[in-house]
Amino acid sequence: MPEWLEVVIRTLAAVVFLFILTRLLGKRQISQLSFFEYITGITIGDLAAVVSLELDGSWYLGVISLAVWVAISLLIEFLQLKSKKARGIIDSSGTVLIKDGKVLEDNLKKEKLTNEELLEQLRKKSVFKAAEVEFAVMEPNGEINVLLKKENLPLTPAMLGIKVAPEVEPQTVILDGVAMLEPLATIGKSMAWLNTELDKLGVSLDNVYLGQVDAYGGLFVDLYDDQIKVPEPQERALLLANLKKCEADLEMYSLSTKDKQGKQMFEQCSIQLDKVIGSIKPLLKR
Template sequence: MADWVHIIIRALSALSILFVLTRILGKKQISQLTFFEYVIGITLGDLAGVISTDVESNFFHGVIAILVWCLVPFLLEILALKSKTLRVWFEGKGTVLIKDGKVLEENLKKERYTGDELLEQLRTKSVFRLADVEFAMLESSGDLSILLKSDVQPLTPKHLGMKMMTEKPNHTVIMDGEIQGEPLAAAGKGVGWLQSELDKLGVTKENVFFGQVDTNGELTVDLYDDKLKVPQPSERPALLATLKKSEADLELYSLSTEHPEAKKMYQDCSEKLTKVIQDLHTLLKS
C-alpha cells in the first residue's frame, strides 16, 4: 500500500476516534477551557497528528495513548463532580481582581496580570472606566466577570416600574421555504393559520427563507428576494388606537349626560380603561 494511502486511512481513523471521544467528554472540551483541559486538548491533537503521519509507528499504540489521555480526564471529571477539592485542584478557582471598587494589586501579581491587561479585559466587556467597576473576578477559564456599580448599571423595565410580559422562545415555523411542523405545533398554531398570515403579508412559503412566530404570536418572515418589502404587523397598534378611542368616547359620554348614575358609570369605565391602556401601552405600541 502506498504511503499516501496509508496516511489518509490513518488520518481518517484518528479523526473518527477523536470525534467520538470528544462527544463522550462533553461540550466543556470545546468551550472556555481550564488549564487542565487545555493541556489535554493540545496533547490529544499532537497524538492524532503523530499517528496520522508517522507510518512507521504502530497505529494501535497511538490509539491506546489517545484512549488513556481521554479516559483519565473523563474519570477525573466524574470524581470532581463529587469533590470540591478535586475541582479546585484540576479546574482551578477564580481570583478576585477588583473588590468594593478597589483593585487588588496582590491578586494581580499572583495571576501575573498587568494593569494594561486588566484594562484590556474590561474594554472587551464594554467597560472603559475602572471607577465604574464594583467587583471583578478572573475565572478559572481565563474570562473576566465583572459587576458594575449600581449607579452605572443599565436601566431595566423593573427599575422604571414597568410590567413586561414574560418572553418566550421564538419558533421557526418556516425554513428554506418548508413548513416546520413541530415548531408550528409548539407555537400553538396550525397550517391554516400560517397560510392566512402569509396571505396577509402577500408572500408564498416558497419565497420565505425564515419564518418565525414570536412571543406575541405574530409571524415575521425573511424572504429570499431581499428587494420585496414585507408589511410590519399592525394588529397591536390598531388595538391600542381602538382602546384610546374607546377611552375618549367614554369621557365624552360622561360629559354629555346629565344623569348622575350614568355619568358616574362612564367615568368609572373610563378610569378602568385608562389603567388598562397604561399597563399595556409598552406591549401594544411596539
C-alpha cells in the same frame, strides 16, 4: 499496502476514535477549558497525529496512550464533581482583578495580565471605564466577568417595579422560501393564516429568506431582496388605539348623559379601562 493508503486508513480511524473519546469527555471539553483540559486537548491531538503518521513503530501503543489520557481525564472530572478541594487544586480559583472600581495590580501581575489586556477584556463586556466596575474576576478558564456598580447598571422593569409578561420563544415559520409546518402547528397556526399574513405585507412566500412569529402572533420577515421595505405589524398599535378610543367614548358618554346613575357607571368604566390600558401598554408598545 501502500504507505499513503495506510496513512489514510489510520487517519480515518483516528478521527472516529477521537470523536468517540470527545463524546465521552463531554461538551465542556470543547467549550470552556480548564488548565488540565487544555493540556489534555493538546496531548490527545498530538497522540492522534502520531497514530496516523507513525508507520515504523507500533501504532497501537499510541491508541493505548490515548485511552490512558482519556481515562485520566474522566477520573479528574469525577474528582472535580465529588470534591471541592480537588476542584480548587485542579482548576484553581477565580482571581479578583477590580474591586470597588480599583484595579488590583498585584493580582494582575499574578495572572500575568497587563493593564491594556484588562481594558480590552472590559471592552468586550461593553465596559469602557474601570471606575464603573464594582467587581471583576478572572475565572479559572481565563474569562473575565464583570459586575457594574448599581448606578451604572442598565435600567430594567424590575427596578421600576413594573411586572412584564414572560417572553415566549419565537417560532421560525419560513426558511429559505419554504414554510415550516411543525413550528406553525406548535403555535396553533395554519398555512392559510401564513398566506393571509404574507398578503398583508405584500410579499410572496418564495421571496422570504426568514420568517418568525413572536409571542404576540406578529409575523416578521426578512426578504431575499433587501431593497423591498416590509411594513411593521400594526395589530398591537391598532389594539391600543381602539382601547383609548373606547376610554374616550366612555368619558364623553358620562359628560353628555343627564342620568346620575348612568354618569357614575360610565365614569367607573372609564377609570377601570384606563387601569387596564396602563397595565398592558408596555406589552402593546413593544
